[in-house]
Amino acid sequence: MPSDFSGKEVQSTTSGEVFGGDTALPCTAVTTDLCRAVVSHQGAQLLSFQPQGGEEWLWLSPLAQFASGSAIRGGIPLCLPWFGRHQSGDSLPKHGFCRLRDWDLVVVDRIDQAVCLRFEYASTEADLVLFPWRFRAEIQYRLSNNLVLELSIENLDETPMPLSFAMHSYFAVNSLANTRIEGIDQAEYLDNTRDLQRGHQREALVFGKEVDKVFPGLGGEQRLTDKLAPRYVAGRGCDTAIIWNPGNDSLADVGSHFSEFVCLERGIAFDDAQTLAPGHRWEALMSVSDKGRGLVV
Template identity: 50%
Template sequence: MNNLNAAELCQGVSYSNSTAEFGSADNAPVVVVDTAYCRAVVSLLGAQVLSFIPRGGRDWLWLSPRARFTEGQAIRGGIPLCLPWFGVNRHQPGLPKHGFLRSREWQLRAAECMADGAVRLRFEISSAEGEFTQFPWRYQVVAEMVFSDTLRLQLTISNSSATTMPLSFAMHSYLAVHGLDSAVVSGLDGQHFLDNTDELRRKLLRGEQRFEGEVDRVFEGVRTDQRIETSERRLRVSGTGCDTVIVWNPGAVLARTMADVGDSYGQYVCVERGRAFADEIELDAGAEWRAEMCLSQAP
């Protein structure tokens, strides 16, 4: 199964590479969406949105200036797709963190210019034979993205195995901020969370989420939208079929140990939607799960 060729792309969609777009040495293939609504860049590696700039605005996403674009290595920033599990695999901790698919190349199978001027892209990937000894289920994933004055990302995960498949995932959005000390996340007041900086102890958030030092929190069973407010902008993160909210920033101490973050830790917060921990899914044989996350401007 191959990518669409350049002649099959709709108006406003083109192929480029990571060198031309971000100055990287890796020259990895990317897809560019350039319309009256926005300019966006998506890597074929990981089907990962790397940039989303609404017309007249600034990028909603953060991409590390030290990001690498090499198959088998995760790209730091944008919206990585963590599949078919999120974080450390709870059943087999020795498996790669965040699954296989964020560091594999996906296939672009459709590029559609919609009647309202938006663009829809569809990427597909299937489980690889080499994974089967580690994760003995066969699955397919479709990622559909709609680019307008909002960014919509829909995942459809199908289990083509004969047995029930454990599934957790996250749409791991790195949201750009201009000053971490001014970043505030609302919509989680009164929610319990698992604190990954304190052995996953269960705690209660009172008020807004702020960022003072390392923050690594998993909120399960969340039905509300989140609002991210900084001195520059207000964004809303909403979702269906993805009731787990993960809020993360490494803080200065941990960031110093991360080669692709370093002093840049204050330029982003992660507010992710997915299904993890108590929200993990047991996906029946032949069944599929659909989830959607939307980033939009908040009033």
């Protein structure tokens, strides 16, 4: 850890110490003059981000389970090396396996006023049973008064590697009924509630029932608004936008809390999915801010 970090800025902790519960996972907590954040080492998953003096930006389910090898509901899970249901069927884990693995915190640094945490995961022999390509993934969080995620995936194998992913952001909302997503009007989408039928989004999206829409090739910037401050999401190398809310209490680790969040994600999926040549790397950047100014870099 660089010498200019005080012991209070970056600390080792556990999910139990921060969020409570009977089980606990290793975490790193960041507290600066600009923000507070918590990252779980399992999945290198950002669980909380709150600008100082502001509201919590991310939603973490009150029913979330912090158990080794189990998905954590909320924050920003990293869904890779595939997004959604694997094309071979339900025998493989939905959204890949990297969110279920322990990542290594390899760098703690500072860029300007931002604290930067970089995590790394290298696939193992056991992973080859699920995904027969060796790869390395890195995620860097730049934490200041806004949030920047820099994700890279490198094919370490000798054959071309299929790749899709999502930075699966759960954003806290004050009222689902008063929430809307802008920046998607006149875009084409795949509707996952209707067997991926294609549709055309004619206006901003509002919520009254389950929404599970994938917008390949959208790019640009999307705006989430409700009674809380707006969230602006932009990206590079992650032109797929995914918007999801279950619309009911059918999920055990969501329950009646489904009206407290909206997922507005960026990644590459379906039409945007890639094939990485041996030795090649895919890089993506997603930024979240409360001011509409395009990509924060």
